[in-house]
Amino acid sequence: MALMTLGFGRRNFRLLKRKSSLLLKLIAVVFAVLLFCEFLVYYLVIFRCDWPEVNTPTYDGKQTTFEPVLKAMFLADTHLLGEIRGHWLDKLRREWQMERAFQTALWLLKPDVVFILGDVFDEGKWSSPQAWADDVERFQKMFRHPSHVQLKVVVGNHDIGFHYEMTTYKVKRFKKVFNPERLFSWKGVNFVMVNSVTMEGDRCTLCSKEEAELLAISHRLNCSWEGPASRQCGAGRPLPASAPVLLQHYPLYRRSDSNCSGEDAAPPDERSTPFQERYDVLSREASQKLLWWLRPRLVLSGHTHSGCEVLHAGGPPELSVPSFSWRNRNNPSFIMGSITATSHALYKCYLPREDMVLATYCGAAVFLAVLIFAHFELLASPFPFGWNLLRKPRTM
Numbered sequence: 001m002a003l004m005t006l007g008f009g010r011r012n013f014r015l016l017k018r019k020s021s022l023l024l025k026l027i028a029v030v031f032a033v034l035l036f037c038e039f040l041v042y043y044l045v046i047f048r049c050d051w052p053e054v055n056t057p058t059y060d061g062k063q064t065t066f067e068p069v070l071k072a073m074f075l076a077d078t079h080l081l082g083e084i085r086g087h088w089l090d091k092l093r094r095e096w097q098m099e100r101a102f103q104t105a106l107w108l109l110k111p112d113v114v115f116i117l118g119d120v121f122d123e124g125k126w127s128s129p130q131a132w133a134d135d136v137e138r139f140q141k142m143f144r145h146p147s148h149v150q151l152k153v154v155v156g157n158h159d160i161g162f163h164y165e166m167t168t169y170k171v172k173r174f175k176k177v178f179n180p181e182r183l184f185s186w187k188g189v190n191f192v193m194v195n196s197v198t199m200e201g202d203r204c205t206l207c208s209k210e211e212a213e214l215l216a217i218s219h220r221l222n223c224s225w226e227g228p229a230s231r232q233c234g235a236g237r238p239l240p241a242s243a244p245v246l247l248q249h250y251p252l253y254r255r256s257d258s259n260c261s262g263e264d265a266a267p268p269d270e271r272s273t274p275f276q277e278r279y280d281v282l283s284r285e286a287s288q289k290l291l292w293w294l295r296p297r298l299v300l301s302g303h304t305h306s307g308c309e310v311l312h313a314g315g316p317p318e319l320s321v322p323s324f325s326w327r328n329r330n331n332p333s334f335i336m337g338s339i340t341a342t343s344h345a346l347y348k349c350y351l352p353r354e355d356m357v358l359a360t361y362c363g364a365a366v367f368l369a370v371l372i373f374a375h376f377e378l379l380a381s382p383f384p385f386g387w388n389l390l391r392k393p394r395t396m
Helices: 002-046 088-109 129-142 168-178 205-226 284-294 354-375 382-391
Strands: 057-059 064-066 070-075 113-117 150-154 183-186 189-193 245-247 298-301 308-311 317-320 333-339 344-350
Touching (some): 113 298
Parallel strands (some): 113 150, 245 298, 298 317
Antiparallel strands (some): 333 344
């Protein structure tokens, strides 16, 4: 009797040991997959990105000097979901992706300044005060940054509404949180940030105020070329003598994306669709005004969620920055710019693809299923099965 009890105990112990071994294997696989897909993949992908080289030597007549290089990141259309259209799972998945991508990029790339080109929020155009406060709190957590890195945000139509939805209250609410500057200068580089929603040309109060501010900036930029000695420039602090970089949410006018190409361009069946002025792009008139007033050397915009590079006739190149969120693109990205007072170089850094991450999870699920079936001997090998069939005696 004692021997039977001992044998039964040993069998239970072996069974418990096998179950514990399986549980440990399952936990190890799940932990490894989560660690890779939610953390390590961002480091592996963004680690391949590097700041582009820009020619910096200048000759001042006596000796060669080197211009300081400003490292700037440009991203667009984060579209943080609100309480009305935002499902909790969608928020969790896509906002975690943006937070990990942004924090990893800050840690690996160490930019001087980050610009977000509008549509920070998805429902800012109609969110209540409490919903707005909640969205702002989530944004500040996701895009937290050290004090030596500056974060500049350009307003978009989803932040304050399209022109017909825009109100003074919404604009002031946005300014109170982000304090957007029209003109920002650092390391000899001038940036002009435009509220492109107000560039409607209908002389509304907010539109007239925006145009007046841009005309004043145009005057200051002209004075930077003429020098402070000019009578019309006054005694204010002069700007660096450098053509500005224009940043806005809406792209300058173009007929469509038909000339755009690349892996992050709009789908082929959408590229030939004509753009609507004042909705998809700025109007011809507003675009010409900005080019005449500011004479930028480079334009960066968002809004379309797709990448595109346009060379405007007689004007500067424009780069449409794709969306930073998996909600809008399977392959989001951001732009890295090495910029000096006289030149610039740009590089597009892609983030992990959502379909590849999902495929990794699916592969891990299949592996776990095979591991469980094999452990309980539910996954019989086809070769012993066939051999047993051959050896089975025939009956007449």
